[in-house]
Amino acid sequence: MSLMLTCPVCGRRNGYEFRYGGEDKGPRPEEDGLTPRAWCDYVHMNRCAAGPVKEWWFHRDGCGSWFTTWRDTTTNLEIQPPEDSE
Amino acid sequence: MTENQRQSPVQFSVPALDAEERDRWPVVLEYADEGEGPDLVDLSHLTRWDLQDRDLQQFRPGGVVVPERPGSCAFGNGVLVNRMNRTQASIWHLNPGEPPGPPSESALTDVTEATVFLALFGPGVFSIGEKLTALDLSRPEPKPPFLIQGPFSRVPCQIVVLERSGETDGGLLFTCSRGYAADMVDSVLSAGREFGLRPAGEKAFLRWLSSVFPETE
Numbered sequence: 001m002s003l004m005l006t007c008p009v010c011g012r013r014n015g016y017e018f019r020y021g022g023e024d025k026g027p028r029p030e031e032d033g034l035t036p037r038a039w040c041d042y043v044h045m046n047r048c049a050a051g052p053v054k055e056w057w058f059h060r061d062g063c064g065s066w067f068t069t070w071r072d073t074t075t076n077l078e079i080q081p082p083e084d085s086e
Numbered sequence: 087m088t089e090n091q092r093q094s095p096v097q098f099s100v101p102a103l104d105a106e107e108r109d110r111w112p113v114v115l116e117y118a119d120e121g122e123g124p125d126l127v128d129l130s131h132l133t134r135w136d137l138q139d140r141d142l143q144q145f146r147p148g149g150v151v152v153p154e155r156p157g158s159c160a161f162g163n164g165v166l167v168n169r170m171n172r173t174q175a176s177i178w179h180l181n182p183g184e185p186p187g188p189p190s191e192s193a194l195t196d197v198t199e200a201t202v203f204l205a206l207f208g209p210g211v212f213s214i215g216e217k218l219t220a221l222d223l224s225r226p227e228p229k230p231p232f233l234i235q236g237p238f239s240r241v242p243c244q245i246v247v248l249e250r251s252g253e254t255d256g257g258l259l260f261t262c263s264r265g266y267a268a269d270m271v272d273s274v275l276s277a278g279r280e281f282g283l284r285p286a287g288e289k290a291f292l293r294w295l296s297s298v299f300p301e302t303e
Binding site: 009010013014017059060061062063064065 | 234
């Protein structure tokens, strides 16, 4: 499936220019009281949702920026953020 | 002590008519059989720096203010400064005079020998560009000079559109990793053959540069 992504610096570009950076899991957990299991889950576990997912992407062949965007994994299309994520 | 010779990764298969050595770089000033344009010029000997810092506005490379918006460029005192993203800018010294010497700030890195640096200018340049990239080099906005970063002949490049006149004429400068130099030059010359593209020396580049920026004369 083809993929187009919108880089905040360069604009809409071919997906081949980007490197996938994984799901956006929110901020790094506080280290106070962090258990090995909780840290392992943060690092390795993913939602793997079928539908809208917020992801990190890196514009490898372009400006070198890291950014987050929303993609519907069932259609492979970039989408507007769902309202409840705002 | 032995002095290392510096070598451009580009070798045109055309005899040089005029050449000189500058800062240990062999520099071709003029090639045999240069045409009326378009021209492809190897500028790999010109000093290039990368600037990286969380606050780029505090730097004045060559006395030039780093542009605020990514994709925009500023030119002054023979120095072209291209804003790449939030934290990086590339600095290209286009003046062939005395090289600026090693950068004094820790935020600056000399990348002259890490990349190849080419100029492509003259009639039909943007038609040649259309054969090599899906990037819109001839878009009406913004006004040149501006920076586009993306694949050119499938190789990640920094491309500065320096001049645009009419539909297809103008000129651009671009860099990519040094290892792609031979294939990049080959593909650009192949794409430009139907438009009369030929290798040219530094003199042709300086004539074009002074037509774009008359203050460099």
